[in-house]
Amino acid sequence: MTWFVNYRLEESVSVADRGLAYGDGVFETIRVFPLNFLQISDHLSRLYRGLSRLGMPFSLDQKNALSDFLDQHILPLIYDESVVKIIVSRGEGGRGYLAPEHCIHSIIIGILPAPDYQDHRAKGVSLSLSPVPISSNRFLSGIKHLNRLENVMAKRFLKAADFEAIMLNERQELVECIQSNLFWVEKGILYTPSLHQSGVQGTYRKAIIENQDSYTVQIGDYSLPVLMAADEVFITNSLMGIVPVIRITGTSFPIGIHTRKLQISMQAKDMHGVH
Template structure:
């Protein structure tokens, strides 16, 4: 693993950095291969949007500097399938929870080995239902912020052989999985939960919703029973792409034609440079 802190080769941050003290920041995990940072614009947009929502705006010049560093200094170091992780915090300062009026961001960039999801993409995975609920908070919804304790707790409850767990909100409505977004297909219509009050707006989820025209898409608030009556189920994130779901809480689902078509469609976009 190779790490940079504020654009210098380093692996240390201040003990009073607000990212460490309070989780005061955001992060992105970008799929990378030699010569390509996938969905970079979408990742940068979500990072900037999250920082703005948290009251520590990332200026156009900040974005330009980070993008330039990723393309000129990070990408040449990628010689195999990798993950480029970006963490941006508010930096140091403030008194207790009260942040400083003007922040100096701490920018952390790492290059890590990529997990291999090929077998999962081919054969599918099983899901359980997490006992850990997702908190609904419109001020934090959609942001990939550093406060991931709910996901950590959910991961602790995840038992083999389940690959992921579905997380519900306090009203027992579907939100997402621990580390992925959730989709299902019923009678040719594509469904995914609304993330207006909770969850992370995945970049791959965004691309599926915006960049295909073969399906009518319904985004809304759905109970678990809606999913359990689906014809096909799959999960997504920027690293795993589309992974079929073959079981949810013991109920079997087929790896259907629509899921396979979407896998082929999104793979073709990658191969033709739609990143």
């Protein structure tokens, strides 16, 4: 693993950093191949949107500096499929929770080995139902902020036999899985939960929704019985792509033709750089 802090080769940050103290920041995890960051525009857009939501926006010069560094210094280091993680915090300063009026961001960029999801994409995975609920908060919904304790707790309850767990909100509505977004197909229509009040608006979820010529996509508030009545179920994120779900809490699901069709079409878009 290779790490840069504020564009210098470095592996440590200040103990007074607000990202460490309060989770005061955002992050992105990007799949990258030699010469190609996948969905880079969507990842950076979500990063900048999150920073603005938290009241520490990047200036145009800062956006250009980050993009230039990724292109000129990170991409030349990529020799195989990898993961680039970008963490931006508010940096040091402020008394207690009160943030400084003017922040000096900490910008952390890491190059990590890519996980292998090929077998999962081919054979499918099992899901359980997490006992840990997702909090609803419209101020934080959608962005990938550094406060991920609900996901950490949910991962602790995940059994070895299950790849992922479905997380519900306090109204017992579907939101997402621990580290992926949730989709299902019923009578040829593609469904996914609304993320207006909680959850992460995944870049791969966005790409699936926006690149649909063959399917009607319905986004809304759904309960678990709706999902359990589906014809096909799959999960997504930017690293795993589309992974079929073959079992949810003991109930079996087929790997259907719609899931396979979407896998092929999205993979083709990835290969041609259309995100």
